[in-house]
Amino acid sequence: xxxxxxxxxxxxxxxxxxxxxxxxxxxxxxxSQSGLYSFMLxxxxxxxxxxxxxxxIFTGNIDISAGTISGFVAYTAGALVKAGVxxxxxxxxxxxxxxxxxxxxxxxxxxxxVPSIVVTLAMNMVHIxxxxxxxxxxxxxxxxxxxxxxxxxxxxxxxxxxxFVVAIVVAVIAMLVMRYSRFGxxxxxxxxxxxxxxxxxxxxxxxxxxxxxxxxxLIGISALLRAMTRNxxxxxxxxxxxxFFISAALVGGISIFGGSGKIIGAxxxxxxxxxxxxxxxxxxxxxxxxxxxxxxxxxxxVFITVADFSKIRKRFxxxxxxxxxxxx
Amino acid sequence: MDNKNVLEIEGVxxxxxxxxxxxxxxxxLRHGEIHAVCGENGAGKSTLMKIICGVYQPxxxxxxxxxxxxxxxxxxxxxxxxxxIIYQESSLFPDLTVLENIFMGxxxxxxxxxxxxxxxxxxxxxxxxxxxxxxxRLGMDIDLDAVVSTLGVATKQxxxxxxxxxxxxxxxxxxxxxxxxTSNEVDTLFETIRKLRDEGRSMLYISHRLDEVFLIADRVTxxxxxxxxxxxxxxxxxxxxxxxxxxxxTLTNLYPKENVDIGEVVFEVRDISQEDLLxxxxxxxxxxxxxxxSGLAGAGRTELAQAICGLTxxxxxxxxxxxxxxRISDYRRTLEQGIAxxxxxxxxxxxxxxxxxxxxxxxxxxxxxxxxxxxxxxxxETEITDRFVKQLDVRxxxxxxxxxxxxxxxxxKVSVAKSLAVxxxxxxxxxxxxxxxxxxxxxxxxxxSDLAKAGxxxxxxxxxxxxxxxxCDRVLVMKNGRIAGELxxxxxxxxxxxxxxx
Numbered sequence: 001x002x003x004x005x006x007x008x009x010x011x012x013x014x015x016x017x018x019x020x021x022x023x024x025x026x027x028x029x030x031x032s033q034s035g036l037y038s039f040m041l042x043x044x045x046x047x048x049x050x051x052x053x054x055x056x057i058f059t060g061n062i063d064i065s066a067g068t069i070s071g072f073v074a075y076t077a078g079a080l081v082k083a084g085v086x087x088x089x090x091x092x093x094x095x096x097x098x099x100x101x102x103x104x105x106x107x108x109x110x111x112x113x114v115p116s117i118v119v120t121l122a123m124n125m126v127h128i129x130x131x132x133x134x135x136x137x138x139x140x141x142x143x144x145x146x147x148x149x150x151x152x153x154x155x156x157x158x159x160x161x162x163x164f165v166v167a168i169v170v171a172v173i174a175m176l177v178m179r180y181s182r183f184g185x186x187x188x189x190x191x192x193x194x195x196x197x198x199x200x201x202x203x204x205x206x207x208x209x210x211x212x213x214x215x216x217x218l219i220g221i222s223a224l225l226r227a228m229t230r231n232x233x234x235x236x237x238x239x240x241x242x243x244f245f246i247s248a249a250l251v252g253g254i255s256i257f258g259g260s261g262k263i264i265g266a267x268x269x270x271x272x273x274x275x276x277x278x279x280x281x282x283x284x285x286x287x288x289x290x291x292x293x294x295x296x297x298x299x300x301x302v303f304i305t306v307a308d309f310s311k312i313r314k315r316f317x318x319x320x321x322x323x324x325x326x327x328x
Numbered sequence: 329m330d331n332k333n334v335l336e337i338e339g340v341x342x343x344x345x346x347x348x349x350x351x352x353x354x355x356x357l358r359h360g361e362i363h364a365v366c367g368e369n370g371a372g373k374s375t376l377m378k379i380i381c382g383v384y385q386p387x388x389x390x391x392x393x394x395x396x397x398x399x400x401x402x403x404x405x406x407x408x409x410x411x412x413i414i415y416q417e418s419s420l421f422p423d424l425t426v427l428e429n430i431f432m433g434x435x436x437x438x439x440x441x442x443x444x445x446x447x448x449x450x451x452x453x454x455x456x457x458x459x460x461x462x463x464x465r466l467g468m469d470i471d472l473d474a475v476v477s478t479l480g481v482a483t484k485q486x487x488x489x490x491x492x493x494x495x496x497x498x499x500x501x502x503x504x505x506x507x508x509x510t511s512n513e514v515d516t517l518f519e520t521i522r523k524l525r526d527e528g529r530s531m532l533y534i535s536h537r538l539d540e541v542f543l544i545a546d547r548v549t550x551x552x553x554x555x556x557x558x559x560x561x562x563x564x565x566x567x568x569x570x571x572x573x574x575x576x577x578t579l580t581n582l583y584p585k586e587n588v589d590i591g592e593v594v595f596e597v598r599d600i601s602q603e604d605l606l607x608x609x610x611x612x613x614x615x616x617x618x619x620x621x622s623g624l625a626g627a628g629r630t631e632l633a634q635a636i637c638g639l640t641x642x643x644x645x646x647x648x649x650x651x652x653x654x655r656i657s658d659y660r661r662t663l664e665q666g667i668a669x670x671x672x673x674x675x676x677x678x679x680x681x682x683x684x685x686x687x688x689x690x691x692x693x694x695x696x697x698x699x700x701x702x703x704x705x706x707x708x709e710t711e712i713t714d715r716f717v718k719q720l721d722v723r724x725x726x727x728x729x730x731x732x733x734x735x736x737x738x739x740x741k742v743s744v745a746k747s748l749a750v751x752x753x754x755x756x757x758x759x760x761x762x763x764x765x766x767x768x769x770x771x772x773x774x775x776x777s778d779l780a781k782a783g784x785x786x787x788x789x790x791x792x793x794x795x796x797x798x799x800c801d802r803v804l805v806m807k808n809g810r811i812a813g814e815l816x817x818x819x820x821x822x823x824x825x826x827x828x829x830x
Contacts, residue, residue, distance in 0.1 A: 180449035182435050189421055189432055196419040199383065200433035201404035260423040 009253045013268045020275045028282040037159055039278060044167035045226035046270040049241070050248035051174045052218035054266035057249055059204075059211050060191040060258025061116035063105060067242035068127030069216065070223035071139065071235030073098040075131075077224060078141040078233035081148045095220030101127075102216025109212070110205040124242075131235045139235040152228030163225040170221060175263045187211060191258025243294070248273045251297055273297060332359045334530050335380075335398075335411075335499055340389030342375055349375040351554045353389070357499065360528045362521065364535060364545035364562070368574055368737075368765030372554040373534050377501050380532075381406045381413045407434065412492030413501040420484055422477035427452070429476055430459050430491045462493045466520055481625075482513035489520060500524065501532045506540060507763060510625045510791075511826075518544050536765060538567050552576055575767040582766070583798025584774045588781050590801060591615030593651070595667075595754055595785060597636055600645030605631040607809045609645070613754065613785045618776065620800030621789045623829045628809040629789045630672060633756050637669040638662045663692060668747035672759035672789070678743040679731050686713040686727035688742055693749045716745035720775055737768020744775060755779060756787040761795060773799055793822050805829050 025031035030039070049066060056063050063069075076097045080090035105123055109116040131139050154162040178184035186207045189197040194204050222245075227233050252269025254261030276297065277290050285293075335357040342350040350372045357363050365373050378384045380391070382400030391398040393409055400406045406413070420429050436455050437448035456472055463470050468486055476484060485505055492500050502521070506514045521544060525531065533545055541548055542562055549559040550573040557573045571582075595613040600606055606628050613619050621629050635642040638656040647656055649665060656662055659669070671678045679688050690697060690709050697708040713727040720741045724734060731742055740760060747755060757776065761769040776799060780786055790796050796803055803815045805828035813828040 176449075182433075182437065182450065185424075185428060185432060185435060185450070188424055188428075192421040192423055193419065196415070196421060197433075199381075199403055199413070199415060199419055201402060201407060202433050203402075259421065 010262060010265050010268065013251075013253065013265065013272065017268055017271055017275065020272070020279065024275065024279055024282065028279075030278065030282065033159055037155065037161065039274065040164040041161045041229060042278075043271055043274045044161065044163040045222040046244055046248055046274060047167040047267050048170050048218050048222035048225060049245040050252065050266040050270040051171060051263055052215040052222065053242070053245045054249040054252065054254045054261060054263060055174070055187060055211050055218075056116075056215045057246075057254050057256060058187040058191045058258060058261060059208055060194070061109065061208060061211070062120065062246065062256075063102060063212070063215060063219075064117060064120040064242055065101070065105060065123040065127055066120075066215070066219050066245050067238045067240055068124050068131075068235070069098055069101045069219050070226070070241055071131060071238035072101060072127065073220045073223035074227035074233040074238065075135060075139040075141070075235045077227055078139075078144055078148070081144050082141055087147070087151070091224060094224055095217060098220030098223060099213055099216035102219060103209070103213045105216075106209045106212025110208050116208075128236075128239060135235065140232065142232040144231050144233070149228060149231055152225070152230070163229070166221065166225060170218065171263065171267050174218075178263055183207075183210060183214075188259050191260075193259070244273060247294060247297060251300075333357065333392075334359050334394055336390075336392040337376075337380070338390050338392075340376065340379060340391070341387045342372075342379060342384060343387050349554050350379075350386070353551065353554070353556050355532075355549050355556075355559070357530045357532060358547075359530055360525055361546040362525055362531045362533050362544055364533045364541040364548040365551070366535070366538070366541060366548055366570060366574055367551035367557075368735075368767050371551040371574070371765075373551055374503065375554075376551070377413060377503060377532065377534065380411060380501065404433065407495050407497070410496065410498040411501070412495060412497035412499070413503065414485075414488045414492050414505060415503050420476045420487060423475060425473050425475055426470060426479070426487050427455055427459055427472040429487060430494055431455050434495065458494055459490065462490045466490065466493070466523070482509050482516065485509065485513075485517060486520070493524075497529070499530050499532070501534070503534045504536065504763075505533075506535065506537065514540075536763065538570055538766070541570070542567065550574055571766055574765070582770050582773065583795070584770070584777050585618070585799050586777050586781055588616040588801075590617045591783070594649070596648040598646045598648070600632070600635055600642045600647075602631065602635050602640065602642040605809050606635060606642065609806075609809075609811055611804055611811065611814075613787060615785055616780050616783055617801045618780050618786045618788055618799055620796040620803035621787060621806060622791075622793070622796045622803055622825050623806035623812070625791065627806040627829065629806050630758055631809070632806070633669055633758055633787070633789060637667060637756065639669065663750050663752070666751070666753040667756065668692075668750055668752035668754070669756045670743055670747050670758060670760060672762060679739060679746070681732040681739075682730060684728050684730055685717065685722065685724055685742055686710065688731050689713045689716055689727075689745045689749055692746055712749055716748060719748075720745050721771060735765075735768070737764035737772070740764050740768065740772060741775070744772070748779075752784070754785045754787070756789070758789045759791065760788070761790070761792065769795075793825060796820075796825065797822065 029035055053063060053066060073094045077090050077094035080093055105116065105120050108114060108119045151162055156162070156165070186197070186202050189200060189202055190204045190207045197204050223238065248270040249266045250256060250269070251272055252261065252265030252267070254265055273294065276293060280290050280293060333356045337356070338354045340350050340353045353372060353376055355365070355376070367373050375384065379386050380400070382402045382405050385401065398409065400409065400411070421432065424432070435450045436458070438451040438454070439445050440447050440449045459472055466486070466489070470483060470486065476487065479487070505517060509517060521531065535541055545562050547559060548562050548565065548570065550557040550570060552574060591614055593612045594615050597612070598610045600609045609632055621632065623629055631640070634640045636647060636656065638658045638661060647654055654665060662669070686709055690712055693712065694704065697705045697712070699705060710727060717724060717727065722741045722745065723738050731739060734742065744760070760776070761772055764772065773795070776786060776788065788796070788799060797820050800820070801817050803820060803825065804811050805813045805815070805825055807829055815824055
């Protein structure tokens with residue numbers, strides 16, 4: 001029963017996406033070369049980041065500092081480009097920065113047994129302070145030139161951005177990892193029932209550490225996908241981005257309680273969040289409305305996840321009966 | 329069964345901050361035997377099992393497996409040495425499939441590319457084949473792709489067993505496997521366990537239910553307060569003997585029911601219906617009476633209790649309190665009217681485990697002990713706590729003690745204390761002795777009896793038939809949401825109840 005429902009959850013999401021797409025195509029110029037191109041370009045970094053956050057949330061953790069980590073990644077890439085470093089070096093270097101910063105979050109979470117929400121909230125503030133205090137011009141670097149932007153602005157058939165291809169490849173790999181790797185199973189196990197995970201011979205601390213490293217790696221990719229479309233980098237534009245990442249993951253049906261959800265959900269969640277803001281732009285709403293809408297979407301998403309959280313109701317009284325009924 | 333020992337444990341000590349959990353404990357397990365492990369909560373059974381499985385490390389002592397020293401530093405070591413523990417159903421991952429659960433942490437993997445040996449992926453077909461073979465051998469038909477949360481308790485238990493068998497474990501440890509099962513399901517489980525024994529596997533069987541020990545086990549070992557007490561062939565001991573080993577004294581009476589003059593009807597329920605959970609349930613309750621509600625799991629007992637307490641909303645029905653019709657809309661109102669419900673799942677709903685005794689006992693009466701500014705009167709708080717701790721004999725050093733650190737039986741007493749604090753006239757107890765040891769059980773029964781004697785009316789919901797027989801003045805038997813029959817104390821017998829319940 002639950003299985004059918006969880007398939008329906010993703011299917012419902014796909015249906016909503018389809019309806020919005022059709023609606024936008026019929027009523028606006030969305031379904032044009034430029035409309036599709038800009039959508040794919042905008043959604044790519046969020047797809048990758050939503051997968052990253054999704055994986056962290058699977059384990060019952062969260063990373064509030066994903067946005068500000070992105071800022072460091074972008075700054076590292078920009079600074080290295082300015083110093084004349086080739087792409088083969090600055091891309092891995094920038095991603096490494098993301099991996100290490102998220103890894104630090106994971107390390108503090110595991111080592112000092114502090115809930116990740118507290119660790120990453122604090123880190124978020126540390127990062128913002130760091131931008132302003134230690135980075136020259138708060139990390140603003142301009143005139144990076146085509147050595148930086150060629151990839152971000154490149155497209156196939158004059159339509160599909162390279163960045164979108166990267167996002168899709170990341171999504172496919174992530175799905176394969178979740179299905180076919182031991183790591184993928186461990187994420188669900190640790191988030192679903194930590195004690196049982198221990199009894200199954202899984203070391204939850206190691207899993208949490210690993211997932212933060214993977215998340216940092218993906219946040220690194222995500223930040224580059226966004227940064228490299230522009231001729232300048234400014235870390236502070238990434239502040240608050242984590243809200244989009246997290247909401248995309250939650251809208252995609254990943255349970256904030258951990259242990260439940262799908263990567264494909266995060267991908268579709270990212271698409272949905274973007275399609276809705278694009279729709280609002282087309283219909284001429286102002287930025288403020290968009291933010292309010294974003295918030296409402298998160299609420300609806302959380303509501304859906306909670307409503308789906310049948311364990312709560314089941315435990316509350318009807319457990320025995322339901323289970324007996326299902327047995328028969 | 330030969331007498332070869334597969335597992336020998338000697339002189340194990342384990343110390344936790346503040347407690348000596350195990351003190352020089354020993355056990356030996358023979359080839360192809362079911363060895364029951366008994367003891368009250370806190371006797372050290374679980375700690376010992378966790379040591380065998382590598383969850384904890386012993387401070388001292390030796391373990392030998394098939395004559396060789398056994399060192400298990402984590403649960404995986406235990407698995408690879410052929411030792412598997414079957415926890416209660418709760419140790420499965422609800423959102424994963426049966427197949428994923430069985431192989432969690434031990435997935436079968438294969439190299440995806442011959443030249444890249446490190447890159448291994450999970451081999452679903454191989455896992456499916458292996459798990460399928462195990463279920464077939466157990467004679468069970470379970471959908472490997474079913475998500476575990478959709479399965480019934482008994483099926484989950486079978487999944488746990490299948491998990492252990494998939495690793496060809498020689499030694500199985502069953503930790504209260506029947507705690508959540510109905511009697512039919514228990515029979516199926518026992519059949520499986522016997523089948524496994526006949527295959528030559530050895531089992532350690534932990535249970536609070538002594539009847540089961542006599543039904544299934546070959547030998548039994550008893551622990552008390554972290555110490556080894558005795559081991560015996562089951563056929564050579566009596567139940568009373570076991571109980572006296574467990575509690576360290578002879579329990580005079582497990583069911584200290586006293587005869588009480590039963591007064592007028594204080595509470596009456598008429599025609600309560602709720603979806604298809606409850607169908608036209610009517611009954612009455614008298615002053616000083618202990619009314620039992622029996623029936624199989626799923627018959628609607630808990631649903632009935634929750635509906636009459638305002639925890640859920642029935643579709644129709646009337647409730648009369650002291651002859652007056654009353655509207656029960658939510659639980660707070662119910663409490664104010666002098667009806668208290670003590671939930672079966674104290675860990676989840678009954679108590680705030682990480683808080684102190686004082687907070688737990690007084691939080692249902694906070695209104696009465698706060699002044700007009702909303703500030704809690706600390707004196708009254710302590711006084712109420714101390715009164716009930718004393719009355720119910722809760723074994724805790726003081727009211728500031730954290731509930732989580734109490735044993736199951738004492739937690740249950742706190743749960744009762746919390747409900748008594750509101751001075752209810754009617755107490756609804758849902759499985760009050762589930763998972764508590766025999767000593768605490770007897771004490772809880774004494775409390776129930778005392779309350780009835782003091783003029784309170786009690787509804788006792790229980791799956792434990794001896795408890796129903798021993799404690800109740802009158803029993804309602806439920807089946808499929810209806811009251812299938814009513815028995816007075818004189819008419820009570822296990823057969824009659826089962827006859828109505830089945």
